[in-house]
Amino acid sequence: MSTFRAAALFTLAIALALPGCKIVKTPTAEEAAEEASGGFNPARQVAGLWDEKVIPFLDKRAGTFQEVSSLAKSDLDAAAAKYGHKEKEGSAPWTFVAKVSGTIIKAETKSRAAYLETDVDGDGKGDVRIQIGPVIKGTALRDSLDFVNFNEFKNQIQWAEFGKAFNTHVIGLTLDKLPREGMEGKAIEATGAYPLPSAGQPALFTPATITIGG
Amino acid sequence: MKLTRRLTLAAFAGALSMSVAMPAFAADLIAIITPSHDNPFFKAEAVGAEAKAKELGYETLVLVHDDDANKQSQLIDTAIGRGAKAIILDNAGSEASIAAVQKAKDAGVPSFLIDREINATGVAVSQIVSNNYQGAQLGAEEFVKLMGEAGSYVELLGREADLNAGIRSKGYHDIIDEYPEMKMVAQQSANWSQTEGYSKMETILQANPDIKGVISGNDTMAMGAIAALQAAGRKDVIVVGFDGSNDVRDSITSGGIKATVLQPAYAQAQMAVEQADVYIKTGKGPAEEKQLMDCVLINGENAAKLETFALTN
Numbered sequence: 001m002s003t004f005r006a007a008a009l010f011t012l013a014i015a016l017a018l019p020g021c022k023i024v025k026t027p028t029a030e031e032a033a034e035e036a037s038g039g040f041n042p043a044r045q046v047a048g049l050w051d052e053k054v055i056p057f058l059d060k061r062a063g064t065f066q067e068v069s070s071l072a073k074s075d076l077d078a079a080a081a082k083y084g085h086k087e088k089e090g091s092a093p094w095t096f097v098a099k100v101s102g103t104i105i106k107a108e109t110k111s112r113a114a115y116l117e118t119d120v121d122g123d124g125k126g127d128v129r130i131q132i133g134p135v136i137k138g139t140a141l142r143d144s145l146d147f148v149n150f151n152e153f154k155n156q157i158q159w160a161e162f163g164k165a166f167n168t169h170v171i172g173l174t175l176d177k178l179p180r181e182g183m184e185g186k187a188i189e190a191t192g193a194y195p196l197p198s199a200g201q202p203a204l205f206t207p208a209t210i211t212i213g214g
Numbered sequence: 215m216k217l218t219r220r221l222t223l224a225a226f227a228g229a230l231s232m233s234v235a236m237p238a239f240a241a242d243l244i245a246i247i248t249p250s251h252d253n254p255f256f257k258a259e260a261v262g263a264e265a266k267a268k269e270l271g272y273e274t275l276v277l278v279h280d281d282d283a284n285k286q287s288q289l290i291d292t293a294i295g296r297g298a299k300a301i302i303l304d305n306a307g308s309e310a311s312i313a314a315v316q317k318a319k320d321a322g323v324p325s326f327l328i329d330r331e332i333n334a335t336g337v338a339v340s341q342i343v344s345n346n347y348q349g350a351q352l353g354a355e356e357f358v359k360l361m362g363e364a365g366s367y368v369e370l371l372g373r374e375a376d377l378n379a380g381i382r383s384k385g386y387h388d389i390i391d392e393y394p395e396m397k398m399v400a401q402q403s404a405n406w407s408q409t410e411g412y413s414k415m416e417t418i419l420q421a422n423p424d425i426k427g428v429i430s431g432n433d434t435m436a437m438g439a440i441a442a443l444q445a446a447g448r449k450d451v452i453v454v455g456f457d458g459s460n461d462v463r464d465s466i467t468s469g470g471i472k473a474t475v476l477q478p479a480y481a482q483a484q485m486a487v488e489q490a491d492v493y494i495k496t497g498k499g500p501a502e503e504k505q506l507m508d509c510v511l512i513n514g515e516n517a518a519k520l521e522t523f524a525l526t527n
Binding site (some may be wrong): 087088089090091092093111112113134135137138139149150151154155156157159160161163164 | 381
């Protein structure tokens with residue numbers, strides 16, 4: 001091929017390519033991960049579900065923490081049918097949806113897995129620990145929902161990322177903005193979920209909505 | 215269509231069994247295929263599955279694929295050729311095993327996966343796996359607590375082709391990385407192996423003498439690491455494993471390894487055989503193919519109750 005023809009072809013190629021030219025922005029880490037996993041973006045999925053499905057589901061399903069926890073003790077099957085959810089197979093414990101309304105008696109904020117020890121029955125003793133992050137243990141929010149299912153995900157990794165995305169979402173939405181000082185004695189209202197605690201362990205509650213009053 | 219294929223296969227299996235002069239009324243066969251029994255975890259699976267199969271009146275064929283996908287493929291052929299009614303499989307790689315399980319399905323032999331999942335549904339009848347993410351989070355929470363939420367640490371990873379290596383590492387980091395004062399100074403694969411765990415730990419320790427902790431993707435690597443640390447006189451380093459083996463239990467009770475996470479290996483294998491039995495007799499599979507079994511944290515408080523991958527009460 002002569003130099004001239006090669007140059008001509010090259011020019012032609014540019015001329016052809018130019019109209020299709022567009023500015024491509026450098027993908028963010030999240031976009032790159034989405035690309036690598038074939039279009040899976042748990043953060044966006046959770047953000048899309050949150051107002052439309054998650055909050056209405058929790059609001060409708062929740063009982064007061066007193067109702068839920070006492071029914072779970074006296075009749076686990078009844079509590080599960082009314083307030084609980086778990087995958088059909090496997091050995092995960094029931095996760096219950098509840099509304100906590102009480103008084104903060106102790107704020108454990110030294111650890112990054114911070115929580116508010118909350119009294120719901122006015123006896124001055126803690127009944128439930130409300131997680132406020134930035135480290136949230138477990139995947140209670142995901143596990144409480146009856147419209148998401150592990151079998152619809154490619155594998156455990158994506159299911160795990162989806163679960164963590166709920167925690168990350170609620171941290172960004174409200175928990176990050178909570179004060180970390182002077183919490184004791186304040187009133188607290190929260191709707192969220194907690195897995196059935198093992199015997200003798202306190203309930204560890206992950207809030208989806210939370211209001212701390214005076 | 216399906217029936218025709220089954221009948222053809224039954225005829226084929228019948229012809230085959232006659233040609234190798236099987237006894238006329240031999241019990242149905244269940245093949246149990248796992249990685250090497252050198253790791254007590256896989257041995258417990260095989261023993262659990264075999265015990266349950268015999269209890270339910272089956273013959274068993276126990277095989278090991280040594281984490282070699284080619285060997286696994288040959289073993290699946292063997293199981294099909296021997297006329298197995300079901301295969302209990304702890305597979306040799308989440309991508310590479312899809313074809314092998316499909317091959318068994320095409321030959322009319324249903325597979326019941328344990329421990330490791332594959333990246334496909336509708337090929338196996340069941341996939342009963344430990345909730346590795348939940349377990350890894352338990353291990354990481356305990357590790358962070360033992361470390362006082364700060365300090366340099368090392369992570370030993372499992373074999374890369376195994377999805378469980380990735381999911382455990384993810385579970386660890388989703389917790390540990392939330393603590394800015396926790397610093398990972400080395401992260402290396404020791405391929406689930408005790409000897410590699412020992413040699414990798416030796417090398418890492420020389421380059422990073424100031425480490426405070428080691429978090430390991432399984433118990434055998436943790437056993438290798440603690441041995442290397444003890445040989446170097448470093449009894450102060452916190453080691454956390456994953457599996458819940460008797461070796462690590464003994465190390466915990468004698469003040470070596472600090473914690474591990476129990477995977478219910480024995481129960482999982484037995485559950486797979488029960489589901490296989492129902493499927494063989496009724497053609498019915500479980501309500502959901504992929505089934506997660508929760509893990510349990512093991513530390514000084516409950517280690518004494520651990521025996522062969524199960525907690526006694």
